[in-house]
Amino acid sequence: MDMHITDIKNPEINHENDPENMSLHERPSISIRAKVAISFSLFFILSFTVTGWSYWILTKLETKIDFLEIADNYMAEIQQARRFEKNYLLYSTDLEEALEHLKTADAILKQKNEQIEKILEKEHFKTMVTYMSKYHNQLVLLRSAKNDKEKELIVPMLRQFGSQMVSFAGEFVEKEQISAKRMFLLAKRVPLYFMSVLFVLMSFVLMFLARQLLLTLNRFMEYTKRIGEGDFSPILPARKYKDEFTKLAEAFNHMIKELDHKHNVLLESHKLRAIGTLVAGVAHELNNPLNNTLLTASMLTEDFHTLSEEEKMEMVNDVINETERAQRVVKNLLDFAREGETAIAPLEIGKIVEDSTRLVVNQVKFAKVNLELNCETNLPRIHGDEQKLKQVFVNLILNAVDVLTPGGQIRIHVQKDQTPGYVLVTVKDNGPGIPEHIQGRIFDPFFTTKAQSKGTGLGLSVSQGIIKKLGGYIHLTSNPDKGTIFTVSLPTTESASEIMSK
Amino acid sequence: MSKPLEVLLLDDEPIVGRRLKPALVKIGCRVEVFENPREAVARIGQKEFDIVVTDIRMEEMDGLQVFKHVQEKWPRTKVIMITGYAKIDLAREAMGKGVFDFIAKPFRPDDLRQIIANAAEALGAPIDFSSMGDELVEA
Numbered sequence: 001m002d003m004h005i006t007d008i009k010n011p012e013i014n015h016e017n018d019p020e021n022m023s024l025h026e027r028p029s030i031s032i033r034a035k036v037a038i039s040f041s042l043f044f045i046l047s048f049t050v051t052g053w054s055y056w057i058l059t060k061l062e063t064k065i066d067f068l069e070i071a072d073n074y075m076a077e078i079q080q081a082r083r084f085e086k087n088y089l090l091y092s093t094d095l096e097e098a099l100e101h102l103k104t105a106d107a108i109l110k111q112k113n114e115q116i117e118k119i120l121e122k123e124h125f126k127t128m129v130t131y132m133s134k135y136h137n138q139l140v141l142l143r144s145a146k147n148d149k150e151k152e153l154i155v156p157m158l159r160q161f162g163s164q165m166v167s168f169a170g171e172f173v174e175k176e177q178i179s180a181k182r183m184f185l186l187a188k189r190v191p192l193y194f195m196s197v198l199f200v201l202m203s204f205v206l207m208f209l210a211r212q213l214l215l216t217l218n219r220f221m222e223y224t225k226r227i228g229e230g231d232f233s234p235i236l237p238a239r240k241y242k243d244e245f246t247k248l249a250e251a252f253n254h255m256i257k258e259l260d261h262k263h264n265v266l267l268e269s270h271k272l273r274a275i276g277t278l279v280a281g282v283a284h285e286l287n288n289p290l291n292n293t294l295l296t297a298s299m300l301t302e303d304f305h306t307l308s309e310e311e312k313m314e315m316v317n318d319v320i321n322e323t324e325r326a327q328r329v330v331k332n333l334l335d336f337a338r339e340g341e342t343a344i345a346p347l348e349i350g351k352i353v354e355d356s357t358r359l360v361v362n363q364v365k366f367a368k369v370n371l372e373l374n375c376e377t378n379l380p381r382i383h384g385d386e387q388k389l390k391q392v393f394v395n396l397i398l399n400a401v402d403v404l405t406p407g408g409q410i411r412i413h414v415q416k417d418q419t420p421g422y423v424l425v426t427v428k429d430n431g432p433g434i435p436e437h438i439q440g441r442i443f444d445p446f447f448t449t450k451a452q453s454k455g456t457g458l459g460l461s462v463s464q465g466i467i468k469k470l471g472g473y474i475h476l477t478s479n480p481d482k483g484t485i486f487t488v489s490l491p492t493t494e495s496a497s498e499i500m501s502k
Numbered sequence: 503m504s505k506p507l508e509v510l511l512l513d514d515e516p517i518v519g520r521r522l523k524p525a526l527v528k529i530g531c532r533v534e535v536f537e538n539p540r541e542a543v544a545r546i547g548q549k550e551f552d553i554v555v556t557d558i559r560m561e562e563m564d565g566l567q568v569f570k571h572v573q574e575k576w577p578r579t580k581v582i583m584i585t586g587y588a589k590i591d592l593a594r595e596a597m598g599k600g601v602f603d604f605i606a607k608p609f610r611p612d613d614l615r616q617i618i619a620n621a622a623e624a625l626g627a628p629i630d631f632s633s634m635g636d637e638l639v640e641a
């Protein structure tokens with residue numbers, strides 16, 4: 001495990017500049033890390049705001065409570081003062097007590113003036129102080145009044161200022177009480193709001209991230225499946241931006257390139273083997289024209305003077321014809337074996353299949369089986385690489401030859417597919433068929449039931465790779481008693497361009 | 503030189519018969535040429551040949567089957583196999599079974615003449631190979 005991790009971290013592994021990764025790379029980058037970071041910062045900012053706000057509101061509440069306490073004391077004092085004032089007027093008690101209480105109230109205002117000012121604002125505070133001092137003045141006047149008449153004059157003013165003072169303070173206290181209550185309620189509810197918003201946000205982010213991760217993982221699962229089936233085309237961008245998965249895709253593309261390379265090596269080695277097999281047949285086939293030429297030329301020299309002109313002419317013509325026959329025998333194989341880059345070109349599928357049957361003609365003859373080729377005329381052309389397609393059909397026919405006993409039948413049909421835009425080649429034999437339990441494995445590389453010197457097990461795997469690359473498919477229908485049918489379907493030139501551009 | 507050697511030549515390549523017939527006639531053989539193994543086998547059923555020369559690989563019936571027919575019917579007859587180079591193993595095996603000799607394609611007319619001369623000697627009717635000396639030297 002550790003090794004893998006260090007492998008991935010290895011900075012040398014950088015496939016950004018590989019040509020197959022260009023399209024992956026030409027996108028803006030939004031990494032998963034960035035997404036996670038953004039979501040977390042959002043959460044953090046949200047929590048921070050809410051916490052800060054709570055702190056602020058609690059401090060405010062604190063000052064309000066402080067104020068209410070002070071205001072309560074103050075109210076008590078001035079109410080007390082008024083009570084004594086009333087007593088004085090009704091029962092002529094001492095007025096000193098009233099003044100005493102007023103003094104305490106004044107002290108409270110003086111002492112806590114900052115706190116009170118903060119809440120009342122300067123203006124109101126001033127009004128309050130003014131009301132109180134007016135009341136105080138009246139009280140002092142009242143105390144110094146000499147007779148009832150004088151008193152009568154002061155009392156209405158005193159009452160007015162007194163009640164103004166009390167009601168002004170009372171109003172404020174009430175207002176502050178209501179506002180404090182409201183703040184309490186808010187402070188109680190905000191965590192609940194916060195929780196619900198957080199919950200919604202979190203589920204949304206989670207869903208979004210999980211969906212993205214899952215979708216991407218699914219896509220990569222598709223890729224591995226596709227690669228497993230031998231489709232080695234590079235991964236193309238599926239989203240508008242890059243992230244950590246882009247690195248993975250780049251690594252995938254690198255792997256695909258390597259696999260494709262390895263696949264080509266296998267393909268080449270399988271082809272060499274096939275050529276080896278075919279060469280044995282061709283060498284044998286060559287013996288006949290060579291023998292005819294040698295015999296004719298020998299007899300021509302031996303009897304040169306006794307032969308008629310006509311006979312000589314016939315013999316020379318035989319030599320020419322047999323040489324050409326030899327040329328034909330090797331030409332097909334040479335075409336197939338020729339090295340070098342081959343190109344994708346529009347091809348006549350019928351001719352490819354016919355050439356393939358001609359390549360294996362000796363193997364078919366040795367095995368004493370019959371090969372029948374049925375080709376629809378006027379088939380649309382297909383896109384493909386001539387040699388590689390021949391390699392596919394040669395392998396299919398040789399596979400059939402290998403399982404047939406003398407007298408067996410191979411039937412090849414070339415026709416239009418029922419799916420429009422495709423042509424179909426079926427290679428059918430009446431051999432023993434393929435047992436069900438190995439049907440799933442015959443396309444695996446190196447799977448073979450043949451002796452080591454006879455088969456490498458690369459044929460079908462390589463063939464599948466070739467056909468898949470051309471946008472076609474190859475599949476198998478086999479029945480233990482009725483033999484085997486391999487079906488190859490290939491897109492025609494018109495549809496091929498569409499498929500390739502997908 | 504008494505009776506001529508009776509030779510049956512079977513090869514599905516027509517040119518082989520066309521060229522070898524005059525070549526063998528020159529060394530005193532009487533040659534019948536066949537391209538079709540069934541017709542050849544039918545003829546063998548009728549007539550005892552001294553020597554049968556047959557290709558080993560043919561479409562309908564192979565040389566070994568022809569050899570079996572000959573062996574059953576005329577045990578005295580010498581059979582010579584013509585083979586492709588690739589089938590030399592098969593030919594060796596055939597020799598173990600009683601085939602007189604084999605010759606691999608491509609060969610010269612003289613190569614076959616030599617083997618036929620050997621067969622004639624084995625049959626106790628040697629042919630005078632040197633009577634053809636002049637032509638052979640030229641060849």
Ligand SMILES: Nc1ncnc2c1ncn2[C@@H]1O[C@H](COP(=O)(O)OP(=O)(O)OP(=O)(O)O)[C@@H](O)[C@H]1O
Nearest residue numbers: 399400433442448449450455456457458459460484
């Ligand atoms: N027509 C068929 N009938 C029965 N079995 C078949 C047929 N075609 C293929 N098979 C089975 O599939 C296996 C794989 O075939 P494949 O062409 O991939 O490899 P191979 O023929 O064994 O080796 P190679 O092609 O390299 O010589 C064969 O070994 C054989 O068991």
Ligand SMILES: [Mg+2]
Nearest residue numbers: 395399459460
């Ligand atoms: Mg095979």
